[in-house]
Amino acid sequence: MPAIQLEKLVKRYGNVEVLHGIDLQMADHEFTVLVGPSGCGKSTTLRMIAGLEDVSDGEIYIDGKPVKHLEPKARDLAMVFQDYALYPHMNVAKNISFALRLQRRPKAEIDAKVRDVAEMVGLTEFLHRKPGELSGGQRQRVAMARALAKDSALFLFDEPLSNLDAKLRGQMRAELALMSQRVQKNMIYVTHDQIEAMTLADRIVVMHGGYIQQQGTPEELFKRPANKFVAGFLGTPPMNFLDCEVVDEGGAMHAVGKGFRLRLPADKAAAINAHSGRDVTLGIRPSDLTFDADAARDSALNLRTVVSEYIGAQSVLLCECGGAKVMVEINSEKPVALGSELRFAVNPTGIHLFDRQTEAVI
Amino acid sequence: MSQSHQKQNPAFYAVIACLVFMAVGPVALMFINSFKLDVDIISGTGGLLFLPTIQNYETALCDVLWYELDHLDFCSLKFGGAFINSLIIALISTALTLVIGCMGAYALVRFRFMGRDTVSLTTLMVRMVPPAVLLVPVFGLWNNEFCLDKDGLLGGLIRDAFGGRGDVCLAGTHSGIILIYVAMNLPFVIWILQSFIVQVPRSLEEAARVDGAGPFQVFFLVVLPLIKPGLAAAAIFTFRIAWNEYLLASALSDRNTKTVPILIVNNMSEFNVEWGVIMATGMLLAIPPIIFTLLASRQIITGMTAGAVKG
Numbered sequence: 001m002p003a004i005q006l007e008k009l010v011k012r013y014g015n016v017e018v019l020h021g022i023d024l025q026m027a028d029h030e031f032t033v034l035v036g037p038s039g040c041g042k043s044t045t046l047r048m049i050a051g052l053e054d055v056s057d058g059e060i061y062i063d064g065k066p067v068k069h070l071e072p073k074a075r076d077l078a079m080v081f082q083d084y085a086l087y088p089h090m091n092v093a094k095n096i097s098f099a100l101r102l103q104r105r106p107k108a109e110i111d112a113k114v115r116d117v118a119e120m121v122g123l124t125e126f127l128h129r130k131p132g133e134l135s136g137g138q139r140q141r142v143a144m145a146r147a148l149a150k151d152s153a154l155f156l157f158d159e160p161l162s163n164l165d166a167k168l169r170g171q172m173r174a175e176l177a178l179m180s181q182r183v184q185k186n187m188i189y190v191t192h193d194q195i196e197a198m199t200l201a202d203r204i205v206v207m208h209g210g211y212i213q214q215q216g217t218p219e220e221l222f223k224r225p226a227n228k229f230v231a232g233f234l235g236t237p238p239m240n241f242l243d244c245e246v247v248d249e250g251g252a253m254h255a256v257g258k259g260f261r262l263r264l265p266a267d268k269a270a271a272i273n274a275h276s277g278r279d280v281t282l283g284i285r286p287s288d289l290t291f292d293a294d295a296a297r298d299s300a301l302n303l304r305t306v307v308s309e310y311i312g313a314q315s316v317l318l319c320e321c322g323g324a325k326v327m328v329e330i331n332s333e334k335p336v337a338l339g340s341e342l343r344f345a346v347n348p349t350g351i352h353l354f355d356r357q358t359e360a361v362i
Numbered sequence: 363m364s365q366s367h368q369k370q371n372p373a374f375y376a377v378i379a380c381l382v383f384m385a386v387g388p389v390a391l392m393f394i395n396s397f398k399l400d401v402d403i404i405s406g407t408g409g410l411l412f413l414p415t416i417q418n419y420e421t422a423l424c425d426v427l428w429y430e431l432d433h434l435d436f437c438s439l440k441f442g443g444a445f446i447n448s449l450i451i452a453l454i455s456t457a458l459t460l461v462i463g464c465m466g467a468y469a470l471v472r473f474r475f476m477g478r479d480t481v482s483l484t485t486l487m488v489r490m491v492p493p494a495v496l497l498v499p500v501f502g503l504w505n506n507e508f509c510l511d512k513d514g515l516l517g518g519l520i521r522d523a524f525g526g527r528g529d530v531c532l533a534g535t536h537s538g539i540i541l542i543y544v545a546m547n548l549p550f551v552i553w554i555l556q557s558f559i560v561q562v563p564r565s566l567e568e569a570a571r572v573d574g575a576g577p578f579q580v581f582f583l584v585v586l587p588l589i590k591p592g593l594a595a596a597a598i599f600t601f602r603i604a605w606n607e608y609l610l611a612s613a614l615s616d617r618n619t620k621t622v623p624i625l626i627v628n629n630m631s632e633f634n635v636e637w638g639v640i641m642a643t644g645m646l647l648a649i650p651p652i653i654f655t656l657l658a659s660r661q662i663i664t665g666m667t668a669g670a671v672k673g
Binding site: 083098 | 563565566568569570571572573574575576579584587588
């Protein structure tokens, strides 16, 4: 079974380098999600693996075999496209069986395969319809069925859910997770949606500006982001960032910024001691702030509440702290007075410090 | 909508009636006159009061009718032969134009090569050259330059097979006319098909490549079925132009290869203009393009209902 390896992968368009030496290893049966904002190079990476883009430099190994110069069809992979790329002039059955028909498999085998796959994704009654007569979700299923029918070792997904409405997207996401458990293949999935990345991935690769920022399990990335970008990209609502300075006050390290003085936990204090700079950015997730009027002054932030966004069980409070915006996630059951200054306790394990110049975690 | 309940301005109907009259009038006139004797046509009395006769059609079709005509001593009008010439020339030139055109258009849209934009623009500019400008040089080339020596191997073979004197030239042959029609229509077809091929999503071709299709399979199995409406539209245009063309065919055809439009005009002599026969031939000339358009336009409609896939 194949393991995919990218070695110093570089992509240039003319003189512009968009991917700067990507090194990545994907283990067998792993669901890898490449995630990042638009233009970070994640789709380009995927298309290079698929063979739809030329590799400017570096090499791609599938199962230990260099595939850089192989045509897509020689790489034994299946791909689901963002716009589904269904052949409009063929009905669903023909769409699903296109690859098999090109391989000139026996008709009985093709029919059986189409039936199996159609049943797996729930399309049996639509086999004779044209893609134009299907809804968005059904088209999405056809695209997946087409990929499944090919029986490839490697599945590539290029933002497959981004054309669906929010409710359907959630539903398809769950189905996709189920499917990936069932078929046990190597999957590489590209998305800009961090929720998709978190829910589906065995391993997330966060990309930005043509570099890999960090890779690991969703939990690793969420709890121990390697830099400010990863910290801000994963998680909703996003992490709050406050500029501050670390000051030693009688042996205890404090993060001091506009409107707050926060005592750092021992491990962070040790880390900052080993670090050269004192100008840092403090990162706290909205869920690590809890309303607590009695909290000690040096383990809490005083925030002036501005707006409350009701989501349901949770509400997001938009607050202000010394000119900076801070978001707090609170339980909707406890109403909060807007326009007043309240004290929010900071979960000490939820404190992240980033170097203000390099933005790397301290 | 309140607008649909509103009474239309009478002037609106007047304009429409006027336009309909302008469009249908000449055809109706031709249709009516094709059933009149020349005497009735020329006398100009009573537009609709006449004794209809199919004599004109009989005269026009005299070389294909199976019975002797009483009113005609000698069948001078070879409509059947000209009709077949027209069909051969129009159909083959249309087919060739489409085959070359769709491939050329695909290459211009999808492949990156040096001078692509220039080529694309030049094809359109070639179209702007009026056929009359081509006439003299093409006539010269077809008669004198592009010839096979009658003593040569191939030329000798052709001369032995088809007879005749002199070198084997393009002038006067079906191929000569087909060739110039293809050249004339190709830029336009490429230009039409380009706009259709641009609309085929690139991801469809990529999906086909991932599914294991080679370049030709991508083209024939995915791209070509999707631009069928474009092919149909282009076919209608090329067929119509090739069918109606007069100027080049009049210079490049000979007695055996002349097309119907030339036959019609040849029917006018300085002594006598047989209006009735001209009208009848004109009506017959109009039938094939109508049939062809109906067949081809069905493709356009099915193509439109198949529709593009959008999320």
